[in-house]
Structure formats: structure tokens, C-alpha cells
Amino acid sequence: MKTMSFQASLAAALMLASAWLASPVSAQTPSPPAPSQSTAQPSAAGTVSPATTPAAPVASTAPAVAGAAPVAANLASAKPEAAIAPAMKELSPWVMFMSADVIVKAVMIGLAFASLMTWTVFIAKSIELSVASGKLRSALKKIAEARSLAEAQMALGTKEGILPSFLAAALREARMSAGLSSDAGIKERAASSFAEIVRAEQRRIRIGMGVLATIGSTSPFVGLFGTVWGIMNSFIGISKSQTTNLAVVAPGIAEALLATAIGLVAAIPAVIIYNHFSRVTKGYLELVSRASGAAGRLLSRDLDRSHGGAHSRAAE
Numbered sequence: 001m002k003t004m005s006f007q008a009s010l011a012a013a014l015m016l017a018s019a020w021l022a023s024p025v026s027a028q029t030p031s032p033p034a035p036s037q038s039t040a041q042p043s044a045a046g047t048v049s050p051a052t053t054p055a056a057p058v059a060s061t062a063p064a065v066a067g068a069a070p071v072a073a074n075l076a077s078a079k080p081e082a083a084i085a086p087a088m089k090e091l092s093p094w095v096m097f098m099s100a101d102v103i104v105k106a107v108m109i110g111l112a113f114a115s116l117m118t119w120t121v122f123i124a125k126s127i128e129l130s131v132a133s134g135k136l137r138s139a140l141k142k143i144a145e146a147r148s149l150a151e152a153q154m155a156l157g158t159k160e161g162i163l164p165s166f167l168a169a170a171l172r173e174a175r176m177s178a179g180l181s182s183d184a185g186i187k188e189r190a191a192s193s194f195a196e197i198v199r200a201e202q203r204r205i206r207i208g209m210g211v212l213a214t215i216g217s218t219s220p221f222v223g224l225f226g227t228v229w230g231i232m233n234s235f236i237g238i239s240k241s242q243t244t245n246l247a248v249v250a251p252g253i254a255e256a257l258l259a260t261a262i263g264l265v266a267a268i269p270a271v272i273i274y275n276h277f278s279r280v281t282k283g284y285l286e287l288v289s290r291a292s293g294a295a296g297r298l299l300s301r302d303l304d305r306s307h308g309g310a311h312s313r314a315a316e
Contacts, residue, residue, distance in 0.1 A: 093258060100255045101233055107226035107259050114215045114222075115266040121208040122273045129280050132162075132205070136287045139163040140294065148305070149174070149298045162201055162288055166295035169193040174302060183303045190299055194292040201288055205281055209274060216270035223263015230256025 097108055139156055140163065146152035149171050156164055173190040180186065234252030238244060 096251070096254050096258050099251060100258075101229065103229050104226050104233075104255050104259055107222060107229070108262050111219060111222060111226075111259070111262040111266045114219055115262070115269070117211060118215055118266060118270045118273060121211055122269075125208050125277055129205070129277070129284055133280075133284050133287060135161055136163060136284070136291060140287070140291060143294060143298075146298065148302050149295070152295075152298055162197070163291040163295070165197050166194055166291055167298070169197060170295045170299040174299060183300075186303060187296065187300060190296065194296065198285075198288055198292060202285060205284060209277060209281070212270045212274040212277070216267050216274055219263045219267035219270065221263075223260045223267075226259025226263065227256040230254075230259060 097105065100108065139161060142155045143152040143163070146155050149167055153164070153167050153171070156167070158164060159168065170190050170193075173186060173193060177186040177189070230252050232252075233255070234249050237252055238249060
């Protein structure tokens with residue numbers, strides 16, 4: 001009986017011991033959370049991988065930003081060009097003159113004044129030569145039928161002009177040489193008086209021609225001086241700005257070219273007008289020579305007539 005109770009007690013003790021030993025195992029059996037860790041780890045990995053997965057698009061956006069850099073560079077380079085374009089459009093002659101250096105302004109004003117003088121001389125000389133040539137032609141027609149100096153003076157009816165001056169000089173020489181028998185001497189002295197009148201008329205009719213010649217010969221060099229000065233200003237602007245940008249170089253070059261253009265505008269018409277007046281003046285002086293010859297012929301006719309009358313009276 002005691003053996004049976006001892007065995008029962010031993011069995012109960014073994015059961016209690018096994019139950020106590022099993023309790024840590026059961027405490028560890030809730031280790032299913034370990035799978036939960038494994039599941040958490042995948043979930044964490046899953047959560048991290050979505051977080052890192054967008055990182056790939058971020059990397060993919062990096063090339064997009066890098067690709068946008070040339071566009072931004074192009075836009076940045078286009079901005080100065082866009083700024084230069086309006087500046088170039090604003091380079092009108094007046095704007096260039098107002099923004100020019102003092103020396104270049106003085107050159108431009110001088111050339112503009114020279115051009116004004118050229119056209120003033122052109123208008124004045126055109127009127128003068130036209131009126132003088134017309135009067136001289138009309139006077140030559142009036143004395144074409146005259147047979148003496150007195151008749152010619154009466155036909156003209158005026159003492160103003162080149163032809164009346166020839167007639168007056170011939171009459172004065174005939175009057176001062178009255179009683180002299182040498183007709184050749186009288187004609188020679190009259191021819192000398194005529195030559196003085198012609199030279200005086202040449203000097204008078206050529207007034208203004210020297211101005212045209214001076215403007216035509218010096219204006220290109222004055223314009224060249226403005227060109228050199230403008231280019232010097234351009235180089236100075238380049239050295240100060242440390243750039244060869246067109247916006248820096250263009251104004252000085254434009255000023256230089258404007259000075260050259262004004263010089264050519266002053267010189268070319270002056271040369272053309274000078275050559276034109278040289279031809280017109282030559283034609284007018286030929287008319288003056290004709291008037292001198294007409295006065296000389298009338299004087300010779302008067303001398304022959306006076307000597308013929310004297311011979312007829314002597315014969316009587």
C-alpha cells in the first residue's frame with residue numbers, strides 16, 4: 001500500500017516537474033511572434049523597398065535635371081542676345097550722335113556744317129552763273145548789229161555787266177589815245193584792259209569754288225579721323241569691360257562708321273558740284289572771251305572809220 005502511494009506521489013511529482021518544465025517551453029511557444037518578426041521583417045523590407053523604390057525615380061529625375069541644365073544655359077545665353085537686339089535696334093543716327101564722344105561729336109558737327117556749305121554754294125553759284133550767262137548772251141545779241149562802240153552802248157542801255165565794261169574800256173582808250181596815229185598801240189592797250197577785266201571776272205565767278213575743293217579733299221580725312229577715334233573708344237570699352245560682347249563693341253564702331261559716312265556725304269557732293277561748276281564756269285568764260293572780241297572789233301572798226309574820215313578830209 002505504501003508502495004502504491006509512493007508510486008502515486010512519485011508520479012504526481014513527476015507530473016508537476018514536467019508541468020513546471022513545460023511552462024518555459026509554453027512561454028517560449030508564443031514564439032510565433034518570431035514568425036511575426038520574420039513577417040515584420042518582410043513587412044519592414046516591404047515598407048523600406050517602397051520607400052527606396054521611389055528613390056529610383058529620384059535618380060531617374062536626376063538626368064532630367066541634368067538635361068534641363070543645357071536648356072537653362074541656352075536660356076541664359078539667349079538673354080544677353082535678347083538684350084543686345086533691342087540695343088542694336090536703338091542705334092539710330094541721332095542716338096549714335098548723342099552717345100558719341102565729344103571729339104566724335106565735334107567731327108560730325110564740322111562735317112555737317114561743311115555739307116551745308118556745299119549745298120549753299122551750289123544753290124548760290126547755280127543762280128549766279130545762270131543769271132550771268134543769260135545776261136551776257138542777251139547783250140551779245142543786242143550788239144550783233146552795232147557798227148560802233150557808241151551804237152553798242154546805246155543798244156545795251158545799261159552800264160552794268162561784263163560787256164558794258166569792255167565797251168567802256170574801249171571808248172576810254174580811244175578817247176585817251178586821240179590824236180595818236182598808231183592804231184596797233186591803241187588796240188594793244190585796249191587788249192590789255194580787256195585782259196584785266198577778264199581776270200577780274202574769272203576771280204569773281206570762281207568765288208566759292210575753293211570752298212568746294214577744300215571740302216571735297218579734306219572731308220574724307222576728317223571722317224577717317226572720326227573713325228579712328230571711334231575705334232579707339234571701342235578698344236577702351238573692351239579693355240574696361242573685359243569682354244568682347246557685341247553690346248560693348250558695337251556703339252563705338254557705329255559712331256566711327258557714322259563719322260565716316262558723314263565725311264563721305266560731305267565730300268562726294270562737293271567733288272561732283274566742283275566738277276560741274278568747272279564746266280559751267282569754262283562755258284561762261286568762253287562767253288566773256290566772245291564779248292571781249294566783240295568790243296575789240298568795234299574799237300578796230302571805229303579806228304578804221306576815224307582814219308578813213310581823216311584820209312578823206314586830207315584828200316579833199
